Amino acid sequence: MAKISNQDIAxxxxxxxxxxxxxxxxxxxxxIVNFLARRRLFxxxxxxxxxxxxIIDEENNAIRVKISSVKPLGTHLKHDLIKALxxxxxxxxxxxxxxIDEKLISGLKFEVGDEIIDLSIKNKIKKLAEHLQ
Amino acid sequence: xxxxIVENLKREIxxxxxDIKAEKVGxxxxxxxxxxxxSGLSEVKSQEMLKFEGGExxxxxxxxxxxxxxxxxxxxxxxxxxxxxxxxxxxLEVPVGSTLLGRAVNALGVAIDxxxxxxxxxxxxxxxxxxxxxxxxxxSEPVATGIxxxxxxxxxxxxxxxxxxxxxxxxxxxxxxxxxxxxxxxDMICVYVSISQKDSKLRKIQARLExxxxxxxxxxxxxxxxxxxxxxxxxxxxxxxxxxxxxxQGKDVLIxxxxxxxxxxxxxxISLLLRRPPGREAYPxxxxxxxxRLLERACRRSKDYGGGSITALPIIETQAGDISAYIPTNxxxxxxxxxxxxxxxxxxxxxPAVNVGLSVSRVGGAAQIKAMKKVAGTLKLDLAQYRELExxxxxxxxxxxxxxxxxxxxxxxxxxxxxxxxxxxxxENQVVVLYALTQGYMDDVAIEKIKEFEEKFAEYADRNAxxxxxxxxxxxxxxxxxxxxxxxxxxxxxxxxxxxxx
Numbered sequence: 001m002a003k004i005s006n007q008d009i010a011x012x013x014x015x016x017x018x019x020x021x022x023x024x025x026x027x028x029x030x031x032i033v034n035f036l037a038r039r040r041l042f043x044x045x046x047x048x049x050x051x052x053x054x055i056i057d058e059e060n061n062a063i064r065v066k067i068s069s070v071k072p073l074g075t076h077l078k079h080d081l082i083k084a085l086x087x088x089x090x091x092x093x094x095x096x097x098x099x100i101d102e103k104l105i106s107g108l109k110f111e112v113g114d115e116i117i118d119l120s121i122k123n124k125i126k127k128l129a130e131h132l133q
Numbered sequence: 134x135x136x137x138i139v140e141n142l143k144r145e146i147x148x149x150x151x152d153i154k155a156e157k158v159g160x161x162x163x164x165x166x167x168x169x170x171x172s173g174l175s176e177v178k179s180q181e182m183l184k185f186e187g188g189e190x191x192x193x194x195x196x197x198x199x200x201x202x203x204x205x206x207x208x209x210x211x212x213x214x215x216x217x218x219x220x221x222x223x224x225l226e227v228p229v230g231s232t233l234l235g236r237a238v239n240a241l242g243v244a245i246d247x248x249x250x251x252x253x254x255x256x257x258x259x260x261x262x263x264x265x266x267x268x269x270x271x272x273s274e275p276v277a278t279g280i281x282x283x284x285x286x287x288x289x290x291x292x293x294x295x296x297x298x299x300x301x302x303x304x305x306x307x308x309x310x311x312x313x314x315x316x317x318x319x320d321m322i323c324v325y326v327s328i329s330q331k332d333s334k335l336r337k338i339q340a341r342l343e344x345x346x347x348x349x350x351x352x353x354x355x356x357x358x359x360x361x362x363x364x365x366x367x368x369x370x371x372x373x374x375x376x377x378x379x380x381x382q383g384k385d386v387l388i389x390x391x392x393x394x395x396x397x398x399x400x401x402x403i404s405l406l407l408r409r410p411p412g413r414e415a416y417p418x419x420x421x422x423x424x425x426r427l428l429e430r431a432c433r434r435s436k437d438y439g440g441g442s443i444t445a446l447p448i449i450e451t452q453a454g455d456i457s458a459y460i461p462t463n464x465x466x467x468x469x470x471x472x473x474x475x476x477x478x479x480x481x482x483x484x485p486a487v488n489v490g491l492s493v494s495r496v497g498g499a500a501q502i503k504a505m506k507k508v509a510g511t512l513k514l515d516l517a518q519y520r521e522l523e524x525x526x527x528x529x530x531x532x533x534x535x536x537x538x539x540x541x542x543x544x545x546x547x548x549x550x551x552x553x554x555x556x557x558x559x560x561e562n563q564v565v566v567l568y569a570l571t572q573g574y575m576d577d578v579a580i581e582k583i584k585e586f587e588e589k590f591a592e593y594a595d596r597n598a599x600x601x602x603x604x605x606x607x608x609x610x611x612x613x614x615x616x617x618x619x620x621x622x623x624x625x626x627x628x629x630x631x632x633x634x635x
Contacts, residue, residue: 007198114173116217117155124151131149132142 006044010051014059062093066111068101068120085110159218161185162200167361168406169203171218177201180260182225186216190241192225192363195407202407204363206241224260227371228253229378234322237339237353240368242375245355246339257378259370263429268438272469275500276387276444279315279557280308280485282550285509285567286516287472287492290500291385292433292442296464298449298456299474303486305448307554308472309389310338312446314345315557316387322379323347324388326372327355329365329395341555365399373430373443380434380441388431392448393424397460414459424460425467470494483551489516502609505560508567512546515571519543538576545575548583558591561605565594565619574623590626598622 013032020028036042057064065085067073073081082094089112101109104120159173169191177183183191183203189212195202205212227242230253237246244251272290289295297305313323325342327335335355342348352375356368369390376386390396397420404417412418424447431445447468449461454475456465465471470493479486501509518539525532526540549570552558558566566587569575578586594602601615601622611619 005198114157114159114175115155116158117153119153123153127151127153128146128149132145 006047007051009041009044010048010055013048013052014055057095060093061091062095063089063091063112064095064097066097066099068099068104068109068111070100070102070104070106072100073098085112157220159183159201159220161212161214161216161218163214164205164209164212166406167205167209167363168403169205169209169212169218171201171203172199174201174218174220177220178224180224182221182223184219184221185212186218187211191218192367193220194403195409204366204403205361206363206367209361224258225367226256226258227374229255229257229375231379231382233352233375234350235348235352237335237355238371239360240354240356240364240371242371246353255378257374259367259374260426261374261377261430263426264432264434264438268432268434270433270435272433272496272500274385274433274442275497275502275560276312276321277315277319277560278308278312279559280311281552281558281563281567282485282487282489283308283472284501284560284563285505285550286489286513287470287487287494288497288501288505288509289444289446289494290433290497291444292431293470293494293496293500294428294431294445294447294468295494295497296447296449296468296471297474298451298461298465298471299486300451300454300476303474303476303479304484304554305450305474306334306338306391308474308485309391309446309448310341311555311557312387313342313351313389314347314555316350317346320385321350322376322384322386323351324372324376324379324386325351325353326369326388326390327353327357328368328390328392329356329358329360329399330391332357332359345555362399362402365396366403369393369396369427373427373445376443377430380443381439383440385441386443388443388445390427390445390447392450393464394450394460397423416459420460421463421467424464428464428467469496483547484554485552487550489513489550490520502560502605504564504605504610505567507610508564508571511571512567515539515542515546519546541576542573544580545578545583546570548580549575549587551584561602562591562594564605564611565598565601566591568619569623574627586630589630590623593626594619594622597625 016028017025036045041048063085067081082096085091085094104122107120109120110117157174157176159171162170162172174193177193177196179193179196181193183193185191189205189207189209191203191205193201194204203218228251229242232251232253236244236248236251238251239245242251270292272292274291276289276291278284278289283289287295297308299305309325313325316323325338335353335357339348339353342351354368354372354375356364372388372390376388379386397416400420400423401416405411405415409417428445428447431443433442434440447464449464451458451461456462456473473488473491474486475488476486478488519542522536522540523543532540549566569590575583575586598619601611601619604611604615
């Protein structure tokens with residue numbers, strides 16, 4: 001039998017919990033914890049949770065964006081960015097994480113999953129250095 | 134002058150437009166023994182070249198559900214957990230060009246001979262599908278190795294793959310180096326691929342090739358024993374990519390892989406580190422494909438598709454003469470024949486220590502020149518009969534005259550086929566000597582005098598059998614007039630040779 005991956009476990013947890021509420025929900029949660037304990041999978045829990053989060057985001061058509069900038073972003077800019085990102089990724093919801101990184105010198109850097117759009121001056125200087133070599 | 138440089142730089146910076154687009158990146162999850170596990174990189178292709186944060190190069194090798202197994206081609210100790218990895222969108226390629234001739238490069242095509250950096254205009258992917266059936270020609274032109282026993286009994290043709298197999302210290306590399314040395318003036322480019330060899334050995338070979346004037350048409354590609362396994366795994370593919378460049382220029386190329394057993398070991402190391410399931414002798418399941426796809430790239434291409442050829446001489450080291458181990462049997466089945474070297478013969482003083490009985494060339498016979506075919510046909514028979522009868526001589530029983538004669542002929546044949554290292558013999562001289570042997574002209578020469586006879590006679594024939602030599606050189610076969618001249622030369626030489634008079 002093939003090895004059960006964390007992705008498989010996360011998928012099954014999502015499916016079993018999907019339509020449940022109230023006491024049925026708590027009971028299922030308890031069963032899941034029991035299952036993880038029986039299979040000795042607690043060490044894998046953080047990874048399974050991360051995968052579960054991803055599955056929920058996909059279902060809800062939401063994306064998580066980490067924006068790095070030198071200064072905190074203004075409300076207007078944030079609003080515009082959300083609109084632009086919604087259009088680009090055709091997502092219903094944008095979950096925002098802000099990060100202050102002074103090393104960028106100026107500009108913004110977006111991280112969406114494994115995609116990076118680096119519009120910072122630091123990156124431009126790096127590209128220029130590569131070009132001049 | 135300085136202001137000029139500043140002005141140029143200023144213009145360059147002003148005209149620079151940073152092309153910034155969305156990039157797929159990954160993060161290093163773990164790194165060990167030349168292998169990195171990277172998360173992310175969702176759209177990476179197999180064998181795609183990757184760049185680590187510190188500029189180190191890597192190749193995507195294992196595409197798994199959440200991670201990518203990457204083989205690191207530089208110093209992996211500088212890579213840290215959490216470093217970003219970017220995909221380049223390119224399959225691994227190496228720079229190629231005629232400037233590589235005379236140089237020694239590593240698996241990534243970077244000069245390692247201490248001379249100036251190599252400038253080339255082109256790059257070739259290291260993995261390529263081998264030429265198809267339609268584009269190929271059958272093997273019909275010889276590769277002259279300059280080694281009598283090989284050219285006479287195990288001939289190699291251009292586009293052939295001939296395995297050199299034997300235990301350690303039996304002269305495998307010597308045959309390869311001699312073959313390269315003999316390619317001078319034969320319109321052949323040589324690529325010597327050194328896989329996990331000691332740097333001292335490589336330096337020795339390079340010095341020998343330089344001394345013989347062979348570096349002018351040779352490229353050395355090397356991954357040393359101290360370099361990580363991924364480079365040893367890549368280096369034969371780098372070599373063949375360079376060979377393909379020269380073939381695409383319509384040239385004939387000879388490539389030597391020294392040696393493929395170490396290549397298989399390097400691949401086994403990578404595979405086990407990447408947790409691929411081990412099979413026989415702990416090699417992964419695709420170790421046959423590893424070598425078959427490499428050696429299949431040796432070919433002779435038809436003129437309509439650009440011509441040129443790649444002749445491959447892979448080397449395999451056996452353990453205690455065991456040719457039935459996993460890798461030797463694999464490579465024997467892939468190649469078009471093998472030259473089998475034996476320790477026993479080597480210590481008996483028969484060098485090159487080729488076991489003529491076990492060695493074969495499956496296609497080279499078609500490439501042998503007519504003259505050589507004629508003399509070597511009876512030579513093979515002489516040797517086979519000699520081997521068969523040799524066992525009887527151990528009993529010391531009385532033998533009839535015919536048997537004695539055969540034994541004597543065999544002994545002389547073995548003696549004639551002995552050859553010292555770095556002394557290649559031209560094809561026409563080989564024909565002359567073998568003619569004298571097979572026609573029985575050496576039967577009355579004492580065995581210990583055979584070498585001297587051969588040497589002096591070759592010199593004599595150079596002066597006195599010019600017609601024969603020219604006919605063989607130009608028409609690949611002698612005519613009656615040439616043969617008569619040679620016969621006369623042999624008889625004259627024998628009467629004048631002082632050792633014979635005794």
